[in-house]
Amino acid sequence: MVLDPGSDAYTLLAEERVDHRFKGLPPDADGLTVGELAAQRRNLFTGGFTTPVLALSAERLEHNLKLMETYTARHGLVFAPHGKTSMAPQLFRRQIEHGAWGITLAVPHQVRVARAFGVRRVFLANELVDPAALRWISGELDADPGFRFVCYVDSVRGVELMDAALAGSARPVDVVVELAGGEGARTGVRTEAECAAVADAVAGARGLRLVGVAGYEGEVPDADPERVRAWLRRLVALAADFDKAGRFAGVEEIVVSAGGSAWFDAVADVFAEIPELSLPVLKMLRSGAYVSHDDGHYRELTPFNRVPEEGALEPAFRLWTQVVSRPSAAQAFANAGKRDAAYDLDLPFAQVVRRDGAERPADGISVASLSDQHAWLRTASEADLEVGDWLGLGLSHPCTSFDKWVLIPVAEADGTVVDYIRTFF
Numbered sequence: 536m537v538l539d540p541g542s543d544a545y546t547l548l549a550e551e552r553v554d555h556r557f558k559g560l561p562p563d564a565d566g567l568t569v570g571e572l573a574a575q576r577r578n579l580f581t582g583g584f585t586t587p588v589l590a591l592s593a594e595r596l597e598h599n600l601k602l603m604e605t606y607t608a609r610h611g612l613v614f615a616p617h618g619k620t621s622m623a624p625q626l627f628r629r630q631i632e633h634g635a636w637g638i639t640l641a642v643p644h645q646v647r648v649a650r651a652f653g654v655r656r657v658f659l660a661n662e663l664v665d666p667a668a669l670r671w672i673s674g675e676l677d678a679d680p681g682f683r684f685v686c687y688v689d690s691v692r693g694v695e696l697m698d699a700a701l702a703g704s705a706r707p708v709d710v711v712v713e714l715a716g717g718e719g720a721r722t723g724v725r726t727e728a729e730c731a732a733v734a735d736a737v738a739g740a741r742g743l744r745l746v747g748v749a750g751y752e753g754e755v756p757d758a759d760p761e762r763v764r765a766w767l768r769r770l771v772a773l774a775a776d777f778d779k780a781g782r783f784a785g786v787e788e789i790v791v792s793a794g795g796s797a798w799f800d801a802v803a804d805v806f807a808e809i810p811e812l813s814l815p816v817l818k819m820l821r822s823g824a825y826v827s828h829d830d831g832h833y834r835e836l837t838p839f840n841r842v843p844e845e846g847a848l849e850p851a852f853r854l855w856t857q858v859v860s861r862p863s864a865a866q867a868f869a870n871a872g873k874r875d876a877a878y879d880l881d882l883p884f885a886q887v888v889r890r891d892g893a894e895r896p897a898d899g900i901s902v903a904s905l906s907d908q909h910a911w912l913r914t915a916s917e918a919d920l921e922v923g924d925w926l927g928l929g930l931s932h933p934c935t936s937f938d939k940w941v942l943i944p945v946a947e948a949d950g951t952v953v954d955y956i957r958t959f960f
Contacts, residue, residue, distance in 0.1 A: 537631045539653030539681075544624065548957050549573075557942040558875075559588030569942070569955050579855070579950040580889065586857040586925065587871035589936070590946045591827065593953055595851035602846045603825050604633040609845075610803040615639045615658045615792075617823025621937045623956045624652035626826055637683065639821040643668035648959045650675060650682075658792065659686035660751070660821065662693045662713070662722065666700035673704040673742075685746060685790060687713040689724050694736040694743065701742025710737060711747040711790050712777075714770050716754030723750055730773055734782050745782055747790030747817070748774045752798050763798045767805035778812045792819035800838035824933045827851040831881035831931025852936055854883060854928040856910060861922050867912040869926050872905045875939055881931035883910065889925040897926060 549570030553560055561583030564572050577583065579590055607614040613636040618627055627638050627649060637656025640646050643665060646657055663669060663686050675682055688694050688710045701708060712730050715723030724730045730748075737745045748770055752758070755766045774791045783789050789812055794802040799822050806818040824833050828848040839847050856871035876883045882905065885897035899918035904911045910928070914920055930936045937943075938960045945954040 537635070537637055537654070537656055538628060539655055544652045545628070548625070551957070553942075558940065559584055559586070559944070560942065561585070569957075573952070573954055576951050576953060579944060579946045579952055580892070580925070581950070582952065584855075584944070584952075586855055587869075587875045588944065589852065589854050589875070589940045590944045590952075591956060592849075592851045592853070593945050593947045595849040596827065596945065599825055599828055599848050599851060600629055600633045602848060603822070604635075606799075606803075606845060607820055608634060610807065612794075612803060612806065612818050612820045615656070615819055615821050616826065617641075617660070617795075617821050618649060619645060620823035620934050621826060621956075621958065622648065622960050623937065623943075623958045624648065624654075625954075625956050627652065627654055630826065636817075636819065639823065643671070646672070646684075655679070655681050656683045657685070658819065658821065659684070660749070662687045662689050662697075664693050664696040664700075666696075669697060669700040669708070672708065673701055673706070676706040676708070677704065683709070685709045685711060687711060687722070687749060688733055688737060688743070689713040689715075689722055691733055691736040694733060694740055698740035698742045704742050707742055707744040709746045709786075709790075710743050711749040711792065712737075712745070712773070714748060714750040714766075714773055716751060716766060717756045719756055720754035721751070723754075727769075727773060727776070734777060738782065744786065745777075746786050746788075747783075747792065748777065749790065749792035749819075751795055752793050752802065753795040758798070760801060763801045764805055767793060767801060768808075771805060771809050774816075775810060775812060778814070783814060786814065788815045788817045790817045790819060792817075792821060794820035794822050796822045796824040796833055797836040798838060800842050827933045827936070829931050829933055829936070830884050830886070830929025833931075833933070850929060852930045852933070853886070854930055854936075855889075856926050856928060858912075858920060858922050858924045858926060859909075861920065864916070865914055867900075867914050867920055869910040869912060870908065871910050871928070872908040874907055876905065876910070876928065877930050877932045877935040877939075878905050879932060879935050883928035883930055885912070885926060886929050887927040888920060889927070890921070890923075894927075895919075900926070902928065 856869040899915035
């Protein structure tokens with residue numbers, strides 16, 4: 536079972552009281568529980584919400600969840616979406632309900648959040664050498680026979696540190712050797728010979744068990760389809776070589792994992808070529824940004840642009856801000872800035888203007904820059920924009936959009952808010 540049905544953490548989320556901690560929520564909702572506020576089904580535009588306020592589209596969120604469920608099943612992949620994108624256990628649950636094997640995470644705190652909300656399969660896409668965190672993981676494994684945990688190893692030194700911290704553990708920690716994307720890439724072992732040395736170190740460690748290989752193709756230098764596929768074939772060959780050498784003795788299946796949000800079509804193609812090994816192969820994809828998608832970076836990079844016949848993700852975020860100053864015909868200012876909007880990859884995109892209940896395209900309006908609490912708007916001659924107007928902004932980069940909001944309304948197309956997503960960054 537992927538999710539512990541006994542976890543009451545979700546119930547506690549609904550019982551949390553609404554107050555000043557949560558940006559954008561109606562001031563007159565203070566004292567209500569989140570569940571009570573959701574049950575009121577207030578309208579985002581007329582129900583007392585204050586700007587700036589970030590909202591998720593209920594319909595687009597569901598579309599994206601279903602699309603990746605269908606895509607991974609069609610290609611024979613298991614899916615462990617990267618939870619660091621949202622750090623929202625309610626979305627973890629929905630991803631698992633839509634067929635995910637488990638959740639990928641990056642650091643120990645994120646694993647603690649997932650475990651608190653009953654997630655029973657975690658892939659940690661990092662080498663974990665913190666002794667306190669390893670002892671906690673070991674305790675979780677020993678206490679829960681149904682908990683499956685897999686993490687990277689990328690150095691002999693790392694293996695030694697992990698094994699020392701795990702002395703006395705009843706269950707070994709499952710690990711995969713991380714193959715780097717290439718010279719100058721982020722983490723990971725650079726050569727196959729070094730991978731073998733790390734695998735040898737794991738074989739000599741009492742507290743670890745080698746179960747596969749993994750990596751991140753997004754780190755391939757000068758990535759293009761040919762280079763990415765060549766690296767993925769190296770990863771597959773590494774798994775086959777390890778299997779031939781008997782390095783996976785005693786495991787139930789061999790994990791081969793890759794897949795960010797830019798090249799999962801290449802992952803699907805190359806993983807379909809994995810030869811028959813001595814054990815079943817868990818072909819694991821880890822894309823995370825799909826859940827909300829975006830209006831910038833991932834809109835441009837998504838593999839569905841290359842394979843449109845397989846569907847299309849839809850941007851689910853919209854940041855609503857209000858025009859608070861219109862000093863000239865060429866300039867305006869809205870009350871959302873760096874504290875509210877992602878800006879590390881692209882500035883927000885002006886999409887729609889709302890005035891007196893009517894919505895229209897934000898023609899002639901663009902975001903020129905962001906201050907801490909203001910969006911600097913450039914307005915062309917055709918721009919119809921007044922102080923008091925609501926401006927809907929599209930965002931680029933889901934990971935740095937979720938992390939600015941603790942409680943996010945989920946709104947239907949007519950503005951009816953049907954749920955609230957709690958994040959834990």
